[in-house]
Amino acid sequence: MAHAHGHGDGRGRGHGPGPVGGAGHASSGTGDAADHRRRLAIAFGITATLLVAQAVGAVLTGSLALLVDTAHMLTDAGGLLLALTAAQLVLRPASNRRTWGFRRAEVLAALAQAAVLLAVGVYVLVEGVRRLLAPPEVPSTELLVFGVIGLVGNLVALLVLAGRRSASFNLRAAFLEVLNDALGSVAVIVAAIVIATTGWYRADAVAGLVIGALILPRALRLLVETASVLLESTPPGLDLDEVRAALLDMDHVEGVHDVHASLIASGLPVISAHVVVQEGCFADGHAPRILDDLQRCVAERFALPVTHSTFQLETPEHARHEPGHHD
Structure with missing residues (x-):
């Protein structure tokens, strides 16, 4: 029996429920992927329209808060376009070269969005501090109008994304970006009201800093989570110590080693392990039943x-001299 993680040969290894070879993995959930793509397309259309409107407003008013919100919206529009592209790639079937298809595309897109958001957040903080020291005059009426336009558009986009925001990294990233835009629009509106009623122009810079403070924590969180997937860390909600204990507690199992678990993409965790079973299980035909129990x-x-698991069943003798053996 070779030391490997892979699909079974009918004796010592096996894969969990689902089509052999991975072809079914990219196609499973195709209806969900199509729904994700539709929601992302609507959100992208709304965000792109708002981007043009707020860019005009930023030029007319010279507002830092509106300029930053426009820059943030530009990254959001780019991020939504990336997410939309990734959602399309997810629909492509697996192949012998890409056994998981393009399921990881959504993770890469979310990682790119998080990185861009992080850069925008840092810029906002730096520019906000500079304008606090030397605040320019900002027309409050125009600022208020464009802030309201942005808020209404973002609320519509949020309603489109809210129902499935936890379904994938892409939708979650898109929802967070649009939510940040909505909060940014609220900050712009508040700044406009403060300037109109008190003449305190630093309110614009304060609003910009608030937007930056909203961006950075969410960007960092998304960056950490997507990087964790790419590093093939154990998925949240799965304790490998508990998994080992449960497998060892099963009848005829004498040892478990080389346990690995990772997340291919949203909703697609995988696990593999080498399981040492009693020698007689291979002779009396009991091994396939053990494999079913493990899965x-x-x-x-x-x-x-x-639901996608790979187990290599081994005899105690094989486990003792298996190269690269580790827990």
Whole structure:
């Protein structure tokens, strides 16, 4: 028995429920992917329209808050376009070269969005401090008008994305970006009201800093989560110590090692392990039943169900001299 993680040969290894070879993985959930794409397309259309309107407003008013919100919206429009492209790529079938298809495209797109948001947030903070020291005059009426336009548009986009915002990294990233835009529009409106009623022009810079403060924590969180997927960290909701204990507790299992778990994309966790079983299980034909029990265990017993699992069944003798053995 070779030391490997892969699909089964009918004796010592096996894969969890789903088509062999991965072809079914990219096509599963195609209806969801199409719905994601439709929602992203609507949100992109709204954001692109608002981007043009706010760019005009930023030029007319010279407002930092509106300029920053426009720059933020530009990154959002680009991020939504990336997300829309990734949602399209997800629909492409798997192949022998790309056994998971383009499922990771959504993770890469979300990572890019997070990186751009982080850069925008840093710029906002730097420019906001500079304008606090030397605040320019900003026309409050125009600022208020463009702030209201931005808020209404963002609320519509939020309604489009809200229903499925937890369904994928892409939709979550898009929802956070549009939410930040909506909060940014609120900050612009508040700044316009303060300037109109008190003449305190630093309110514009304060609004810009508030927008930056809203951007940075969410960008960092998304950056960490997507980087964790690319590093193939154990998915949240799956404790490998609990998995090992559950597998060891099963009949005829004498040892478990080389346990690996990762997340290919949203909703697609995978796990593999080498499981040492009693020698007689291969002789009396009991091994296939053990394999079924192992797959059922990881699919049903934990907070995060894993329906794609790969187990290599080994004899105690093989486990003792297996190269690269680790827990």
